[in-house]
Every structure is written in structure tokens, then in C-alpha cells.
């Protein structure tokens with residue numbers, strides 16, 4: 045009798061304990077999911093270049109590097125920049141928050157959000173519009189997002205909208221102009237060619253040079 049009672053008591057404890065454990069696990073899993081996208085780090089354009097440089101795949105890196113966005117930090121050292129800065133009493137635009145805010149990726153975010161591969165010289169890089177890349181940049185993840193088996197937002201990949209451009213192209217911008225998302229996106233377009241499938245063409249994988257610079 046005593047033995048049975050003790051056994052029942054232990055069983056009851058185990059059941060209660062497992063309930064606590066499940067609740068705790070659930071809370072942990074939830075916190076983890078929330079953290080997943082939000083603790084993504086900026087990796088810099090060189091990381092994206094590894095997989096987005098081939099002409100067959102749409103040469104996103106080349107197209108970006110020929111755009112003004114790629115030059116946005118360097119532009120802050122131009123004569124025109126110095127003129128604008130002088131009027132505002134700013135000595136060095138490349139060191140001033142008032143200018144860097146829109147001429148560099150992620151300016152103002154905490155220092156621990158930037159990997160050592162990130163450099164300000166890249167100006168308005170891929171991650172200015174697509175979000176910090178450390179969580180989505182794995183090949184399997186990227187392919188999953190492309191194939192819609194994974195959700196972009198779970199990995200911090202931003203699908204650009206009007207709001208994305210408004211962060212910088214607003215009334216406070218140099219020139220004070222808003223841009224229309226559709227029209228302005230066409231000017232910087234870097235699409236994946238229709239029907240392109242990575243690895244489908246011979247030598248495609250090699251050309252991408254994944255994993256190395």
C-alpha cells in the first residue's frame with residue numbers, strides 16, 4: 045500500500061514536471077523564433093557578391109556597383125558634399141551622423157550588429173534594402189525563400205517596398221525629394237532572369253564560387 049502511494053506520488057510529480065517542462069520549452073521556442081530574424085547581423089556586400097555576381101543569374105552585384113548607391117559614401121567626400129556640409133557647419137561629412145544616416149547601410153544601429161566583413165565604404169549596400177543578411181545568406185535558406193518553402197521574414201530578408209525607399213528618399217534628403225517605388229526601382233533594377241535556375245547550366249555552380257571570395 046505504502047509502495048503504491050509512493051509510486052502514484054512520483055507519477056504525479058513526473059506528469060506535473062513534464063507539463064512545466066513543455067510550457068518552458070514552448071516559451072523558449074517562441075523567444076527563439078522572435079529572435080531569429082531580429083538578431084541578424086550586417087555582413088557587407090562582399091558576402092552577397094559571392095553568389096550574386098554571375099551574368100547568367102542577373103549580375104546583381106555588378107549592377108549595384110555601377111549605381112549611385114554604391115558610391116554614396118565616397119560621394120560624401122565630393123566638392124558638392126563639402127559645400128552642403130559647410131552651410132550646415134559640418135566639417136567632415138564622412139564622419140557626420142547627419143550625412144551618414146542615408147549614405148551608409150544601417151547607420152545608427154548598435155556596433156554589435158556589424159560583422160567584421162562590413163565596411164562603410166560600400167555606401168548604400170544590398171542590406172540597406174534587403175535587410176541584415178547573416179540569417180538568410182546561406183544557400184539552402186536563400187533557395188528555400190526563392191522556392192517559397194521558407195518565409196523571407198523569418199530570416200530577416202526584406203522584400204523592398206515604397207517604405208524601404210522612404211527611409212532615405214524623403215523630404216530630409218539632399219534635394220528633398222521622395223521617389224516613386226515602381227519608377228525608381230526600374231532605374232536600379234537587378235532582376236533574376238526569367239527561367240533562370242541555379243546549377244541548371246553547366247559550370248554554373250563553379251562560376252558562383254560559393255564559400256570563397
Ligand code: HEC
Pocket residue numbers: 087088091092093094095096101170171174176177178181182183186187189190196236241242254255
Ligand atoms: C551562398 C550563396 C548566397 C549568398 C551568400 C547570398 N545569396 Fe541571395 N540567393 C542565393 C540563391 C541560390 C538564391 C535563389 C535565386 C538564385 O538562384 O539566384 C538567392 C536569392 C536571393 C533573393 C531573391 C529572393 C526571392 O524571394 O526571390 C534576394 C533578394 C537575395 N538573394 C539577396 C541576397 C543578399 C542581399 C545577400 C547578401 C546579404 C545574399 N543574397 C547572399 C544565394 C546566395
Ligand code: HEC
Pocket residue numbers: 119120122124125126128129132134137140142143144145146147211212213214216217218219221
Ligand atoms: C534623409 C537622407 C539623407 C541625408 C540625411 C543626407 N542625404 Fe545626401 N542624398 C540623399 C539622397 C536620397 C540623395 C540622392 C538624391 C537624388 O538623386 O534625388 C543624396 C545625394 C547627395 C549628394 C549628390 C547630389 C548630387 O546632386 O549629385 C551629395 C553630395 C550629398 N547627398 C551630400 C550629403 C551631405 C553632405 C549630407 C549631410 C549634411 C547628406 N547628403 C545627408 C539622402 C540624404
Ligand code: HEC
Pocket residue numbers: 089092093096104105106108109113168169170171172173174203204205229232234235236237
Ligand atoms: C536601393 C535598394 C536596393 C539595393 C541597394 C539592392 N537591392 Fe536588390 N532589390 C531591390 C528591389 C526594389 C528589388 C525588386 C523587388 C520586387 O521585384 O518586388 C530587388 C530585387 C532583388 C533580387 C530578386 C530579383 C528577382 O528577380 O526576384 C535579388 C536577387 C537582389 N535584389 C539582390 C541584391 C543584391 C545582391 C544587392 C547588392 C549587390 C542588392 N540586391 C541591392 C532593391 C535593392
Ligand code: HEC
Pocket residue numbers: 111112113115116117119145146147148149150168172173204205208209210211212213223224225228229230231232
Ligand atoms: C540607406 C538610404 C537609401 C535607401 C534605403 C534607398 N536609397 Fe536610393 N539613394 C540613396 C542615396 C544616398 C543616393 C545618392 C547617392 C549618390 O549620389 O552618391 C540614392 C540614389 C538613388 C537613385 C539615383 C540614381 C542611380 O543611378 O542610382 C535612385 C534611382 C534610387 N536611389 C532609388 C532607390 C529606390 C528605388 C529605393 C528603394 C527600393 C532606394 N533608392 C532606397 C540612399 C538610399
